[in-house]
Amino acid sequence: RKEVEQDPGPFNVPEGATVAFNCTYSNSASQSFFWYRQDCRKEPKLLMSVYSSGNEDGRFTAQLNRASQYISLLIRDSKLSDSATYLCAVNGDNDMRFGAGTRLTVKP
Amino acid sequence: SAVISQKPSRDICQRGTSLTIQCQVDSQVTMMFWYRQQPGQSLTLIATANQGSEATYESGFVIDKFPISRPNLTFSTLTVSNMSPEDSSIYLCSVSSGLRNEQYFGPGTRLTVT
Numbered sequence: 388r389k390e391v392e393q394d395p396g397p398f399n400v401p402e403g404a405t406v407a408f409n410c411t412y413s414n415s416a417s418q419s420f421f422w423y424r425q426d427c428r429k430e431p432k433l434l435m436s437v438y439s440s441g442n443e444d445g446r447f448t449a450q451l452n453r454a455s456q457y458i459s460l461l462i463r464d465s466k467l468s469d470s471a472t473y474l475c476a477v478n479g480d481n482d483m484r485f486g487a488g489t490r491l492t493v494k495p
Numbered sequence: 496s497a498v499i500s501q502k503p504s505r506d507i508c509q510r511g512t513s514l515t516i517q518c519q520v521d522s523q524v525t526m527m528f529w530y531r532q533q534p535g536q537s538l539t540l541i542a543t544a545n546q547g548s549e550a551t552y553e554s555g556f557v558i559d560k561f562p563i564s565r566p567n568l569t570f571s572t573l574t575v576s577n578m579s580p581e582d583s584s585i586y587l588c589s590v591s592s593g594l595r596n597e598q599y600f601g602p603g604t605r606l607t608v609t
Contacts, residue, residue: 418595419595419596419597421595421597428605429602429603430587430600430601430602430603431538431587431600432600433496433597433598433599436595436597474537474538476598478595478596478597483528483540483591483596483598484540485537485538486537487536487537488537
């Protein structure tokens with residue numbers, strides 16, 4: 388079993404749609420959680436951290452469920468510019484593990 | 496967040512040769528990492544570059560193939576030795592920073608081995 392698993396997609400959605408990604412992790416001792424965005428031929432960039440209480444940044448909402456060991460990312464009112472691959476990341480003791488990424492394409 | 500640069504940004508190399516990739520950070524950081532990412536695939540951690548001691552390698556990666564230097568807190572190099580076409584990939588360095596040890600990535604080095 389992989390340490391961090393994501394649905395690879397692709398997710399193809401129209402502009403304005405709401406889309407959600409989930410990510411499960413196997414290490415129950417994981418301490419911090421993140422979502423990264425990676426555009427084609429670019430490096431991953433930190434999108435947002437995921438806090439236990441859930442957190443929101445504009446159209447993006449991240450949630451953590453420790454009991455079920457998964458994190459989620461919700462994107463509301465999708466824009467064309469949201470098209471990218473979204474990677475979840477789970478950190479133990481400075482031991483970051485990345486999911487394989489979920490590809491999102493937002494279409495006009 | 497830290498500003499990270501990598502050199503070269505890309506290279507095409509012949510099999511059997513070696514390439515050294517440099518990673519420079521604009522501030523002192525404790526933890527630096529080297530990853531590999533093949534097209535359409537996830538990030539694979541190669542090793543953690545430790546300042547003042549040998550790098551810590553992940554399973555499947557060995558020092559003879561991927562020697563790493565970390566002479567100070569702002570710089571590291573990764574060498575891909577005796578290259579074969581299977582080494583063709585993007586190599587990224589990253590640094591750990593912030594209260595939650597989030598990682599920030601360099602722009603990557605795109606390596607093609609012919």
